[in-house]
Amino acid sequence: MTGRHTAAAKLPTVTVMVLVVALALAAAYLVGQSVGNNPTSVETPSMTNSVSGSGPHSIGYVGCSNTEDAVAGYYLVPNGGLFWQPYPTGGGSLDLWTSGSSQYWSLFDQQVQKYGQPSKVWIEVCERAAAPLDLAMVRQMFAILRQRAPSATYYISPLNSYSPSNICAITGPNGVADAASLANEAVANGLALAGPTIGPLTSQNTVSDMCHPNSAGESLLGSQLANFFGG
Secondary structure, eight states: OOSHHHHHHTSOHHHHHHHHHHHHHHHHHHHHHHHHTOTTOOOOOOGGGSBOOSOTTOEEEEOOHHHHHHHHHHTTSSOOSOBOOOOOOTTOOGGGGSSTTOHHHHHHHHHHHHHOBOSEEEEEEOOBTTBOOOHHHHHHHHHHHHHHSTTOEEEEEEOOOBSSTTOOSTTOTTHHHHHHHHHHHHHHTTSOEEOOOOOOBOTTSBOTTSSSBOHHHHHHHHHHHHHHHTO
16 A cells, blocks of 8 residues: 555654654744743732732822821721821921932832832822922922832822811911912822822811811721722
8 A cells, every 4th residue: 555654654764853853843933932922921020129000008108197197097997908008207298308318208218118119109298387388399209209119100189178177277277278289280280190189177087286187087088098099
């Protein structure tokens, strides 16, 4: 009997081996090309250099004591654990964030070391009566922030509102209004996206200074953060 099968059976052994090796090399090349062109085949970066998605502790913050209190309140209500745990930003009006050597930036850097690069940073504009703010200060703060969290998306908010609007003496009579105006200017100038507008705090949900939230006030602010940032 003759035909292809009989002819193939008569091929020299060496020729068969050459064909097998050639086919194996071709298969290996194709596999390598497939892996190289696969967009999901990437190296896993280290945690300290990566940008988190919306995972745990992926949202950082810049602000003052009320900012810290709002984040503390976030952890008092149902939440997705997205924010950094509260760190001490008490007294951190925005003018004190305009120097890269500020203690507040050192504390911020510690959080980056702990949690990795944030995917988002929430900035709350806090003004104290003794240090009125301007847009140049806001720009300077952002210039420093971009060095420390260059790949994050920034969200800016004014200090939480009050009702009546003048009950907090620390901010001065125009502190919240100034903060709202500067936050709007920052958004208009492309420095950040509009963040949540939180509050109001009242005599019922503040401590005796009428500025800082009590537990009920913290929960109010925290729930507003959770609603805005999605958990």
